[in-house]
Amino acid sequence: MGLPSPTYRNIIQQAWPLMLANIAHPLLGLVDTAIIGNIGSTHELAALALGTLIVNFIYWNFGFLRMSTTAFAAQNTGESNSIALWQNILRASMLALSFGVILVITQTFLINTTLHWINASDHAHSVAKDYLSLRLWGAPITLLHFVVTGLLIGLGETRKLLYLQILLNGINAFLSILLAGYFSLGVKGIAIGTLVAELVVVSLSISIVITLFKKDRQQYNKNDISKSSYFRHITHTLFLYEKMIPLLKSNREIWIRTLFLLGSFFAFTRWSGQFGDNVLSANHILLQLIAFSAFFLDSYANVTESYIGQSIGSHKQAFFFNAYKKSTLLAFITALSIAISLMIIGPTLIAWLTDIEPVVTISIELLPYALLYIACSFLAFQLDGVFIGANATAALRNSSIVSALIFGVMWLVILQQGSKEQLWWAMISYILTRGALLYLQLPKLIRETFQ
Numbered sequence: 001m002g003l004p005s006p007t008y009r010n011i012i013q014q015a016w017p018l019m020l021a022n023i024a025h026p027l028l029g030l031v032d033t034a035i036i037g038n039i040g041s042t043h044e045l046a047a048l049a050l051g052t053l054i055v056n057f058i059y060w061n062f063g064f065l066r067m068s069t070t071a072f073a074a075q076n077t078g079e080s081n082s083i084a085l086w087q088n089i090l091r092a093s094m095l096a097l098s099f100g101v102i103l104v105i106t107q108t109f110l111i112n113t114t115l116h117w118i119n120a121s122d123h124a125h126s127v128a129k130d131y132l133s134l135r136l137w138g139a140p141i142t143l144l145h146f147v148v149t150g151l152l153i154g155l156g157e158t159r160k161l162l163y164l165q166i167l168l169n170g171i172n173a174f175l176s177i178l179l180a181g182y183f184s185l186g187v188k189g190i191a192i193g194t195l196v197a198e199l200v201v202v203s204l205s206i207s208i209v210i211t212l213f214k215k216d217r218q219q220y221n222k223n224d225i226s227k228s229s230y231f232r233h234i235t236h237t238l239f240l241y242e243k244m245i246p247l248l249k250s251n252r253e254i255w256i257r258t259l260f261l262l263g264s265f266f267a268f269t270r271w272s273g274q275f276g277d278n279v280l281s282a283n284h285i286l287l288q289l290i291a292f293s294a295f296f297l298d299s300y301a302n303v304t305e306s307y308i309g310q311s312i313g314s315h316k317q318a319f320f321f322n323a324y325k326k327s328t329l330l331a332f333i334t335a336l337s338i339a340i341s342l343m344i345i346g347p348t349l350i351a352w353l354t355d356i357e358p359v360v361t362i363s364i365e366l367l368p369y370a371l372l373y374i375a376c377s378f379l380a381f382q383l384d385g386v387f388i389g390a391n392a393t394a395a396l397r398n399s400s401i402v403s404a405l406i407f408g409v410m411w412l413v414i415l416q417q418g419s420k421e422q423l424w425w426a427m428i429s430y431i432l433t434r435g436a437l438l439y440l441q442l443p444k445l446i447r448e449t450f451q
Helices: 008-039 042-060 064-078 082-105 107-116 122-137 139-155 158-182 186-222 227-236 241-275 277-313 317-353 357-389 393-413 420-450
Strands: none
Touching: 008 042, 008 158, 008 186, 008 277, 008 317, 042 107, 042 122, 042 139, 042 186, 042 241, 064 082, 064 139, 064 241, 064 277, 064 357, 082 107, 082 122, 082 139, 082 186, 082 227, 082 241, 107 122, 122 186, 139 158, 139 186, 139 277, 158 186, 241 277, 241 393, 241 420, 277 317, 277 357, 277 420, 317 357, 317 420, 357 393, 357 420, 393 420
């Protein structure tokens, strides 16, 4: 196991399966929406939108399980420390299953609380409750899949992730059409299809992990370490509290970082509403273009996590610099290419997304600000990957908190006479600040890591 040398070609070969896997996820949401949009009622479509929004928000808060697992897996691989690798995977898996069980137990409270804050009809709320109840029963396997995803990224097995995502989408789409359409189960059929698809794919993911584990065990057997001794080495310090601290601390810092990141986008959306529904709708459309660009930039960040983690584990400073510089250049070229492409086709895409004339006009007027955001965002994405791979999560937390606070202060200062353009300038400053703060911490990270 381990990544090839960080050449441009190898980085792209690692990144493109992640790009396709990232794009495949929202496509599934479009399939589900199309099914209910054609065979269901307005209430059911609203319920699907509510349910998807809430379940995505809940699971997104547990993204730290993926990120921290990637960091530890990459570093342990770089160290050639198979025992530590599987100890960290088992600890992360136990943590994921524990959180999953908590979500199952508290699902009624979570569903009622979240739906209480969202205005919708009683019928839509009722259907959304059924959808969420079914989806949250799958919380343990969903969170466990986060750990497997983190492991495969950390090991550089990105093609396996693409195959798993294609399988997940294929099974899910088939079952959604069958259950929601043919058997007329509606939104409930969508939820059941997703639950079954996740169960099948997680089972396959676990089998992949077991295969990787067996390869490591066979390598240890070649070194005259018995099978029973190999298991004893893994379980000997598995449950020691001091061994759990690094994982728990890393997860805590990434969780805080994610909360402030989500809070910044929530604030941007909320403050957009001050300018009326047309501006709110226009900014929502532009955020979808930003989210689309993130599918590509996040792929390079994920690959960077793996390369940086393995370079630190193997104490190869040249490998670190090579991976960082080349992946960042590729991310910059990608961000610039996306911005230029959207400058050309953006107005057409906006017209496809809505035919409401005032919204189209405002969206096109504000499009340059969204494109500037995309062009500037590559550094924050890349340095997120560097600091996650290095497991330097305190710096990630601090940069997210400070940049979110600066964003909020900027808007409060210009609130009385602020314009929709100034709100976008505040948002652009937010992403620039995130990248700049991490960049200023980079020399310290390198110095402490390779001293």
